[in-house]
Amino acid sequence: MPDPAxxxxxxxxxxxxxxxxxxxxxxVALANAWNRVTAEPVVARLTQPPSDVSAMDGYALRAADGxxxxxxxxxxxxxxxxxxxxxxxxGQIVRLFTGSVVPAGADGILxxxxxxxxxxxxxxxxxVASGRHIRRAGQDFFHGDTVIPAGRRMxxxxxxxxAAANHPWISVHRQPRVAILATGDEIAMPGEPIPPGGIVxxxxxxxxxxxxxxxxxxxxxxxxxxxxEAIAAAADQVVGFxxxxxxxxxxxxxxxxxxxGLQTRGLVVDFWQIAMRPGKPLxxxxxxxxxxxxxxxxxxxxxxxxxxxxxxxxxxxQGLPAGPPPTVSAILGAPLRENDRRADHLRATVSTDNAxxxxxxxxxxxxxxxxxxxxxxxxxxxxxxxxxxLAAGAEVSVIRLDTLGI
Amino acid sequence: MPDPAxxxxxxxxxxxxxxxxxxxxxxVALANAWNRVTAEPVVARLTQPPSDVSAMDGYALRAADGxxxxxxxxxxxxxxxxxxxxxxxxGQIVRLFTGSVVPAGADGILxxxxxxxxxxxxxxxxxVASGRHIRRAGQDFFHGDTVIPAGRRMxxxxxxxxAAANHPWISVHRQPRVAILATGDEIAMPGEPIPPGGIVxxxxxxxxxxxxxxxxxxxxxxxxxxxxEAIAAAADQVVGFxxxxxxxxxxxxxxxxxxxGLQTRGLVVDFWQIAMRPGKPLxxxxxxxxxxxxxxxxxxxxxxxxxxxxxxxxxxxQGLPAGPPPTVSAILGAPLRENDRRADHLRATVSTDNAxxxxxxxxxxxxxxxxxxxxxxxxxxxxxxxxxxLAAGAEVSVIRLDTLGI
Numbered sequence: 001m002p003d004p005a006x007x008x009x010x011x012x013x014x015x016x017x018x019x020x021x022x023x024x025x026x027x028v029a030l031a032n033a034w035n036r037v038t039a040e041p042v043v044a045r046l047t048q049p050p051s052d053v054s055a056m057d058g059y060a061l062r063a064a065d066g067x068x069x070x071x072x073x074x075x076x077x078x079x080x081x082x083x084x085x086x087x088x089x090x091g092q093i094v095r096l097f098t099g100s101v102v103p104a105g106a107d108g109i110l111x112x113x114x115x116x117x118x119x120x121x122x123x124x125x126x127x128v129a130s131g132r133h134i135r136r137a138g139q140d141f142f143h144g145d146t147v148i149p150a151g152r153r154m155x156x157x158x159x160x161x162x163a164a165a166n167h168p169w170i171s172v173h174r175q176p177r178v179a180i181l182a183t184g185d186e187i188a189m190p191g192e193p194i195p196p197g198g199i200v201x202x203x204x205x206x207x208x209x210x211x212x213x214x215x216x217x218x219x220x221x222x223x224x225x226x227x228x229e230a231i232a233a234a235a236d237q238v239v240g241f242x243x244x245x246x247x248x249x250x251x252x253x254x255x256x257x258x259x260x261g262l263q264t265r266g267l268v269v270d271f272w273q274i275a276m277r278p279g280k281p282l283x284x285x286x287x288x289x290x291x292x293x294x295x296x297x298x299x300x301x302x303x304x305x306x307x308x309x310x311x312x313x314x315x316x317x318q319g320l321p322a323g324p325p326p327t328v329s330a331i332l333g334a335p336l337r338e339n340d341r342r343a344d345h346l347r348a349t350v351s352t353d354n355a356x357x358x359x360x361x362x363x364x365x366x367x368x369x370x371x372x373x374x375x376x377x378x379x380x381x382x383x384x385x386x387x388x389x390l391a392a393g394a395e396v397s398v399i400r401l402d403t404l405g406i
Numbered sequence: 407m408p409d410p411a412x413x414x415x416x417x418x419x420x421x422x423x424x425x426x427x428x429x430x431x432x433x434v435a436l437a438n439a440w441n442r443v444t445a446e447p448v449v450a451r452l453t454q455p456p457s458d459v460s461a462m463d464g465y466a467l468r469a470a471d472g473x474x475x476x477x478x479x480x481x482x483x484x485x486x487x488x489x490x491x492x493x494x495x496x497g498q499i500v501r502l503f504t505g506s507v508v509p510a511g512a513d514g515i516l517x518x519x520x521x522x523x524x525x526x527x528x529x530x531x532x533x534v535a536s537g538r539h540i541r542r543a544g545q546d547f548f549h550g551d552t553v554i555p556a557g558r559r560m561x562x563x564x565x566x567x568x569a570a571a572n573h574p575w576i577s578v579h580r581q582p583r584v585a586i587l588a589t590g591d592e593i594a595m596p597g598e599p600i601p602p603g604g605i606v607x608x609x610x611x612x613x614x615x616x617x618x619x620x621x622x623x624x625x626x627x628x629x630x631x632x633x634x635e636a637i638a639a640a641a642d643q644v645v646g647f648x649x650x651x652x653x654x655x656x657x658x659x660x661x662x663x664x665x666x667g668l669q670t671r672g673l674v675v676d677f678w679q680i681a682m683r684p685g686k687p688l689x690x691x692x693x694x695x696x697x698x699x700x701x702x703x704x705x706x707x708x709x710x711x712x713x714x715x716x717x718x719x720x721x722x723x724q725g726l727p728a729g730p731p732p733t734v735s736a737i738l739g740a741p742l743r744e745n746d747r748r749a750d751h752l753r754a755t756v757s758t759d760n761a762x763x764x765x766x767x768x769x770x771x772x773x774x775x776x777x778x779x780x781x782x783x784x785x786x787x788x789x790x791x792x793x794x795x796l797a798a799g800a801e802v803s804v805i806r807l808d809t810l811g812i
Contacts, residue, residue, distance in 0.1 A: 030596060030611055031611060031614060031626070033615075034615035034618055034619065034811070035619070035811055046600070046606070048605070048777075049605070049775070050603075050605070051603070055775065078603075079591070079632070080590065080591070080592045080603070081590060081591035081592025081593070081601060081603055081604050081632070082591065082592075082603065083602055083603035098703075098704075099592070099605075099703075100603075101603045135773075135775050139773070139775060139776065140775060140776050140777055140778050140779075141778050145778075147778050147781070148781070153811075154615075155615075155619075155781070155807065155808070155811055155812055156612050156613070156615035156616035156618075156619055156709070156811065156812040157612060157709055157777070157780055157781040157783075157807070157812065158781050159611050159612050159614075159615040160608040160609065160611055160612025160613075160615075160705055160709065160777060160781070161608065161612075161777050161778055161781040162596075162611075163596045163606055163607060163608040163610075163611040163612070164605070164606055164608035164705065164777055165606075166596050166597060166600075166606045167596055167597070168595070168596040168597035169597075184486065184487060185485070185486070185487035185488065186486045186487025186488075186505070187487070189574070190436060190568075190569045190572050190573055190574040191572060191573070191574035191575075194452070194572075195487060196489055197456075197457070197484075197486070197487055197488065197489035197506075197507045198487055199454070199455070199456070199505070199570070200452070200569055200570055200571075200572045201569060202566040202567070202569040202570035203566065204569075205436055205437060205565050205566055205568075205569040206562050206563060206565050206566025206567075206569070207562070207566075208437065208565075209439075209440035209560075209561075209562035209565040209566075210562035212440055212562075213440060213441070213561075213562055220437070226485070226487070297504075297505075298504070299566055299570065303562070303563055303566065328762075328764070329758070329761070329762025329763060329764075352735070355735070355801065356734075356735025356801055356803065357735060358734070358735075367541075367545070369455070369461065369541050369545060369546060370545065370546050371454075371546055371563070371566060371567050371570055372546050372547050372551075372553050372567055373546075374563055375553070375554070375561070375563040375564050375566070375567040377563075395761065395762055397762065401561065401563070402561070403809045405440070405441055405559075405561055405562065406561055406562040406563065
């Protein structure tokens with residue numbers, strides 16, 4: 001039986017996403033648009049190609065003149081960017097190249113390799129078909145066509161397409177500014193003196209990198225000591241951010257101090273126990289205008305929860321569809337026991353079998369204190385509550401961490 | 407029969423990669439290390455956990471004292487970051503929390519939920535097993551362990567792991583500085599006046615985004631006119647770059663003008679015809695200290711060639727293994743005819759079937775002038791020269807463009 005005090009991963013994610021909104025738009029130069037999410041459709045400002053153009057190097061002529069053995073007189077040339085201003089009449093031919101505008105009067109292309117030229121006389125060696133090797137105006141897109149929809153993360157190809165459609169500026173969703181707050185008396189920054197019994201801060205830096213990998217703009221706040229006052233003082237610094245992510249809480253039960261500290265600044269907490277492993281304790285709430293996502297202090301739990309909850313939150317805030325993180329199907333490389341009542345997220349390596357299929361093999365030990373093992377994992381294998389035992393070779397759903405850069 | 411004047415995609419790539427070297431190292435702050443490639447292994451500067459620590463909230467005691475019904479005296483507390491300085495003697499017990507250092511003398515953890523506390527007296531409700539719920543010093547890693555190898559692109563988890571291993575600085579390969587040169591009288595920047603018969607520059611911007619997506623540092627040079635002198639003048643501006651990528655050539659046969667222009671500045675060309683589609687003409691050479699990769703002027707050909715040749719080049723230059731771009735196996739969503747003598751790279755959409763398998767469906771029309779269609783493709787289906795016809799459902803190898811952000 002599921003613990004009635006706990007909610008499912010899906011419900012938790014739905015509640016988080018319901019509390020967030022896409023960021024408004026900003027205008028960026030095309031050169032800065034890569035990996036940003038379009039806030040408006042990109043509509044072509046011209047027709048491409050703008051005119052009928054040649055798909056090959058050769059000659060433009062009236063196709064009816066292009067029978068084998070015919071001889072024609074060269075009346076000019078039309079390099080790309082230098083259209084021939086006149087018209088091609090009977091018995092006439094114009095030199096052109098790939099991308100050259102087909103001159104008025106011409107409806108056929110004689111390929112360079114099918115022509116013999118002697119001075120201004122060209123002899124046709126292969127018959128010319130009307131329209132062949134001509135790219136029609138608008139074959140790629142017409143003026144007014146939507147070439148990139150709103151809500152799409154711009155690839156390098158999209159950048160090229162927006163350029164071809166004559167857009168020097170792109171309207172994109174702003175990058176969410178995410179403040180990251182670690183708490184704990186025992187936490188030291190890397191390279192700084194470590195107090196007795198202390199550990200080096202890792203969550204803030206990993207989460208900042210994850211925010212960056214997902215297209216957000218992270219700010220790492222100074223570590224807050226384990227007092228209500230210190231956390232309240234940190235809360236005063238997050239006005240104007242789009243999201244506050246906290247990690248740890250720490251010494252008297254994860255989040256207790258974070259909650260009491262942030263409550264002095266108006267935090268309203270939504271929930272904080274999820275039927276999952278690793279990472280049961282989680283909070284989501286609202287502190288004034290700033291949504292607050294509270295992750296566990298344990299590094300493995302914090303990063304798995306970030307993949308499950310922060311990643312979709314950042315996607316939604318950038319104008320992408322709301323939903324779970326992207327999953328792929330894979331073949332189990334080792335058997336799995338049946339799962340208990342908590343959704344599990346098994347750290348696993350990815351390989352490719354002889355048939356080219358993606359194989360995931362969970363590590364035999366899944367201790368949530370092993371950050372090194374998490375870092376060497378390529379994927380998380382998703383195990384629903386009470387999922388049955390599976391044999392090696394069964395299909396499972398996985399989150400690829402490697403291809404996400406997280 | 408393959409055309410003897412052409413070389414294969416694999417041979418071309420091997421020749422390109424043989425002409426490149428990994429960039430030397432630089433030191434970056436950990437906060438800037440995400441997505442960079444390590445030039446040196448990251449070796450742990452401490453042991454994690456540094457001492458035996460509790461995996462749970464509860465009490466530390468001598469396990470032998472922890473029989474059911476036993477009563478023990480609380481002699482102190484050890485919040486995380488505040489180790490208990492004394493030793494736990496017989497009949498004594500110390501309050502601690504997840505991550506707390508296990509005090510000297512104690513070898514067992516009584517879970518909070520298995521204890522009844524009344525003032526300073528704790529009654530044991532469940533037997534305590536020696537060593538249970540204790541994370542041993544070094545369980546994650548020991549001082550001196552290599553936690554991240556050289557030559558790895560840092561994920562967010564790696565950033566966290568390097569932090570936990572106490573590294574504020576990371577040695578990474580420098581980002582290759584890539585100069586991008588488009589040539590052509592007909593080319594206008596987006597938003598600028600377009601000459602008669604002209605087109606808007608798209609390749610430079612798409613290639614710059616691709617270089618950025620692959621971890622390089624792009625510089626878009628001004629478009630060079632179609633004269634030897636203009637291209638030679640542009641060549642004078644690329645001293646100190648790590649790679650020059652050219653695109654187009656243009657009006658008298660791709661690359662002819664680029665080659666003659668760059669030859670005035672010492673270009674030595676390696677080859678320039680590849681048995682592939684789209685994108686047959688390609689050049690690779692060396693101009694002084696700067697390697698030169700010449701891509702076709704056609705936008706679709708340029709981007710496909712970039713995926714096949716520039717992407718591996720940038721990987722190698724960043725210290726990653728040399729080789730073809732990453733491919734995955736997928737199921738064909740439509741039948742394919744047998745291929746001719748040129749390796750083909752079919753633009754295709756990706757979907758997921760009911761069994762969760764990745765399905766690729768090539769567009770029926772593969773015209774290399776259709777940038778919009780390339781931009782809407784999720785993958786390139788690789789077709790070897792003379793590959794046989796395939797039925798829908800057959801397995802093929804594909805390059806995922808979507809997950810690469812290119």
